[in-house]
Amino acid sequence: MTILIIILFVILGYILWQKWELSQFEVTSFEISSCKLKKPAAAAVIADLHGFSYGKSNQRLLAQVRRINPQIILIPGDIIVSKYEETYPAALRTLEELVKIAPVYYSYGNHESRLRDPEKINHLLFLEYMEQVQALGVYVLETESRQISLGENQIMLSGLELELDYYEKGRIVPMEPSYMKEHLPEPRKDMFQILLAHNPAYAKNYAEWGADVTFCGHNHGGLIRIPGVGSVISPQLTLFPRYDAGDITFGGRHVIVSRGLGTHTFHVRIFNRAELLEIKFLPENS
Numbered sequence: 001m002t003i004l005i006i007i008l009f010v011i012l013g014y015i016l017w018q019k020w021e022l023s024q025f026e027v028t029s030f031e032i033s034s035c036k037l038k039k040p041a042a043a044a045v046i047a048d049l050h051g052f053s054y055g056k057s058n059q060r061l062l063a064q065v066r067r068i069n070p071q072i073i074l075i076p077g078d079i080i081v082s083k084y085e086e087t088y089p090a091a092l093r094t095l096e097e098l099v100k101i102a103p104v105y106y107s108y109g110n111h112e113s114r115l116r117d118p119e120k121i122n123h124l125l126f127l128e129y130m131e132q133v134q135a136l137g138v139y140v141l142e143t144e145s146r147q148i149s150l151g152e153n154q155i156m157l158s159g160l161e162l163e164l165d166y167y168e169k170g171r172i173v174p175m176e177p178s179y180m181k182e183h184l185p186e187p188r189k190d191m192f193q194i195l196l197a198h199n200p201a202y203a204k205n206y207a208e209w210g211a212d213v214t215f216c217g218h219n220h221g222g223l224i225r226i227p228g229v230g231s232v233i234s235p236q237l238t239l240f241p242r243y244d245a246g247d248i249t250f251g252g253r254h255v256i257v258s259r260g261l262g263t264h265t266f267h268v269r270i271f272n273r274a275e276l277l278e279i280k281f282l283p284e285n286s
């Protein structure tokens with residue numbers, strides 16, 4: 001009987017702790033310096049929000065974005081959960097406030113991409129949602145490159161929308177070495193290049209293509225993180241995903257993987273707090 005009571009208390013304690021943990025996020029800061037940048041600037045990166053709200057109408061998240069005082073806000077996908085239509089208005093409410101802070105650039109994650117399929121139950125709702133996103137003044141990036149302002153710098157910003165094959169459950173489908181060059185124009189050598197690419201499994205391909213910094217999400221930090229080891233499982237159900245969180249560098253090029261802000265399906269975060277990214281861009285004397 002005593003053991004049963006202890007087990008019940010442990011389960012109850014775990015449920016309450018997870019409920020609290022899922023209501024928390026932190027701000028993780030990274031500094032990126034480049035001789036291609038002339039003036040300092042800042043960006044906020046919101047990955048995998050999945051319709052979450054931190055406080056009423058996301059007030060706590062918005063307050064932290066305002067504190068960062070970003071010149072641009074970057075969303076590398078999955079601001080909604082494709083099968084939960086209530087996440088669409090939640091995302092719109094947040095986007096409506098974000099565009100008042102700074103220009104917002106939004107590229108697709110697998111949750112947006114899968115809704116392009118007319119066979120999907122929420123397809124029409126998604127088309128309506130995307131129309132509203134555009135009406136708010138959010139810049140939606142498909143697989144394309146644009147020259148934009150980052151504070152006083154002119155830079156290139158690209159989005160990469162991966163085909164759904166690259167999100168296959170349980171395995172990482174290899175990416176052809178020519179894939180990036182076939183889908184995006186080659187980066188300009190004289191301009192700082194940012195890439196928004198949802199799936200970090202192809203981090204090396206992004207860096208080899210020439211992105212000075214790539215922002216990814218998708219793995220949600222791996223649901224459970226083992227201190228000293230890293231993440232256990234990705235939402236794609238691959239074990240111990242290689243590029244799970246933080247700043248990974250390839251020959252001086254950065255791929256920054258966010259642990260994300262939301263969850264779906266498995267609402268679990270253990271030693272894996274949600275995060276908003278603050279990126280400080282700094283000029284570097286060459």
Ligand SMILES: [Fe+2]
Nearest residue numbers: 078109110218
């Ligand atoms: Fe995702």
